[in-house]
Amino acid sequence: MGTSYTVKISDADINELKDKLRKEIESILDDINQQMSTYITDSELSLLNKSHSNDWIKLSLALFQIIERAIQVSQLSSGAFDITSGPIVNLWGFGPAKSLSVIPSKDEIQRTLAKVGYQQLKLDKTTHSIKKLIPEIYIDLSGIAKGYGVDRVAAYLQEMSLQHFMVEIGGEIKAQGKNDEGTGWRIGIEKPLADQRRIQQIITLDNIGMATSGDYHNYFELKGKRYSHTFDPKTGMPVSHNLASITVLHNSTTFADAMATALLVMGPEQAYALATKINLAAYLIIHKGDTFEQRYTNAFTPYLVKQ
Numbered sequence: 001m002g003t004s005y006t007v008k009i010s011d012a013d014i015n016e017l018k019d020k021l022r023k024e025i026e027s028i029l030d031d032i033n034q035q036m037s038t039y040i041t042d043s044e045l046s047l048l049n050k051s052h053s054n055d056w057i058k059l060s061l062a063l064f065q066i067i068e069r070a071i072q073v074s075q076l077s078s079g080a081f082d083i084t085s086g087p088i089v090n091l092w093g094f095g096p097a098k099s100l101s102v103i104p105s106k107d108e109i110q111r112t113l114a115k116v117g118y119q120q121l122k123l124d125k126t127t128h129s130i131k132k133l134i135p136e137i138y139i140d141l142s143g144i145a146k147g148y149g150v151d152r153v154a155a156y157l158q159e160m161s162l163q164h165f166m167v168e169i170g171g172e173i174k175a176q177g178k179n180d181e182g183t184g185w186r187i188g189i190e191k192p193l194a195d196q197r198r199i200q201q202i203i204t205l206d207n208i209g210m211a212t213s214g215d216y217h218n219y220f221e222l223k224g225k226r227y228s229h230t231f232d233p234k235t236g237m238p239v240s241h242n243l244a245s246i247t248v249l250h251n252s253t254t255f256a257d258a259m260a261t262a263l264l265v266m267g268p269e270q271a272y273a274l275a276t277k278i279n280l281a282a283y284l285i286i287h288k289g290d291t292f293e294q295r296y297t298n299a300f301t302p303y304l305v306k307q
Contacts (some may be wrong), residue, residue: 001029001032001037001145001146001149001169001170002039003146003169003170003171004169005029005149005153005167005168005169005170006022006166006167006168007025007153007157007165007166007167007168007187008125008165008166008179009021009162009165010164010165010177010178010179010180011162011163011164011177012078014162015207016090017160018080019042021157021160021162021266024156025153025247026165027222028149029061029149029153029169029266030283032145032148032149032152032181035060035062035063036062036063036066036141036148037118037147038140038141038142039088042062043107044063045139045141046057047198048063048130049138049139050213051132051135052135052136052196053132054131054132054133054135055131056124056127056129056131057129057131057132058127058128058129059130060128061128064123064128064129064130066141066144066145066148066254067083067121067123067130067139067141068123069144069254069255069258070083070118070126070141070143070149070258071083071118071121071123073144073255073258073259073262074118074262075144075246075276076259076262076274077259077262077265077274078114078265079233079234079265080232080233080234080261080262080265081116081143081233081258081259081261081262081265082116082117082118082233083139083140083141083143083144084115084116084117084118084120084137084138084139084140084233084249085116085140085141085231085233086138086233087115087116087138088109088112088113088116088229088233088236089140089229089231091104091108091109091185091236092231092238093102094229102181104236106186109235109236109237110236111234112236113236114137115134115136115137115229116137116236117134117233118232119139120132120133120134120137120172121133121137121139123209124288126197132220132279138265143257143258143261144254144257144258144261145257146170146171146172146211146257147169147172147209147211147252147253147254147255147256147257147258148253148254148257149169149172150167150168150169150172150173150174150253150254150257151168151174151209151252151253152165153167153252154174154176154209154253157176158176162177163176163177164176164177164179165243166185167181170283171211171212172210172211172212172253172256172257173187173205173209173210173211173251173253174205174207174208174209174210175205175206175207175208176206176207177206184204184205184206185204185205185206186202186203186204186305187202187203187204187205187210188200188201188202188214189201189202189203189245189283189285190212190214190245191216191285191292192215192244192245192285192292198293200245200285200292201283201294201304201305202304202305203247203249203283203303203304204303204305205249205303205304206301207251207256208249208250208251209249209250209251209252209255209256209257209304210247210248210249210253210254210256211247211248211253211256211257211259211260212245212246212247212248212260213230213242213245213246213260213261213263213264214244214245214246214264214285215229215230215239215243215245229264230261230265232265233265233266239264239265239267241267241268242268242286242287242288243263243264243267243271243284243285243286244285244286244287244292245267245284245285246260246264246266246271246282246283246284246285247260247282247283248260248275248280248281248282248283249281249282249299249300249303250280250281259280259289263275263282263284268284268286268295269293271284272284272295272297275297275299276297276298276304279297279298279299280297280299281296281297281299281300281303282296282297282299282300283295283296283297283300
């Protein structure tokens with residue numbers, strides 16, 4: 001997934017299992033990469049993207065389920081999350097090539113948007129198959145796959161009857177039980193600063209997933225203007241509102257990962273309204289001039305640690 005991962009286990013007498021657990025966890029992550037990576041040329045997803053067929057294409061159960069989950073988040077967020085928006089990301093220089101010297105023209109953006117839209121994907125639950133109504137459509141799961149990986153590893157640890165662990169992949173987290181000190185897993189929400197790392201808020205996690213999306217680490221500047229790596233799939237433009245970061249908690253880290261991306265695209269008012277409507281635990285950090293304002297839903301309150 002182009003990132004690092006950490007697994008901490010605080011169950012007693014874990015030493016004898018360490019080698020087995022490490023091997024199995026890496027096998028799980030290797031499998032996910034081989035199914036869902038856009039950087040591995042022969043991954044299942046890469047082969048799907050290369051296919052320009054209008055026919056039904058049978059998928060592995062894992063790939064089918066994550067695409068299905070992604071489309072559910074797209075529908076819930078009115079298209080703010082869209083796994084087919086990869087061409088827009090590439091057009092703006094945030095893809096594998098990562099080079100941009102001029103801002104794309106309106107015509108270039110419109111031509112690219114013509115090949116974007118989760119509505120152009122049809123799924124058959126019976127056969128776990130997909131049909132691309134636009135043959136050239138390109139699927140990128142980078143906004144949801146890390147959360148899925150966290151859930152898969154956490155599920156494996158539960159199958160091994162482990163009770164106390166924390167799994168983290170690229171900043172997406174799931175924690176259960178207690179840490180080595182016998183207290184709940186305390187996780188810091190980062191203050192959205194580009195040039196330093198400071199904690200904005202500490203929360204406690206137990207048997208829940210956490211995902212954060214922000215605009216403060218991945219961006220570029222051109223002619224004195226900063227452009228975010230987060231794009232509105234409906235306009236093809238980088239978001240320009242004042243929502244700097246959003247953290248989402250949910251039993252499914254997969255869902256939390258995708259929803260964090262969706263809510264960041266939507267901006268502070270729409271994000272807060274949707275999170276409140278669906279009783280989602282969400283923590284927003286909003287730019288207010290040179291400072292930040294925090295706002296969180298009622299569902300998030302139980303996880304806050306008083307500082």
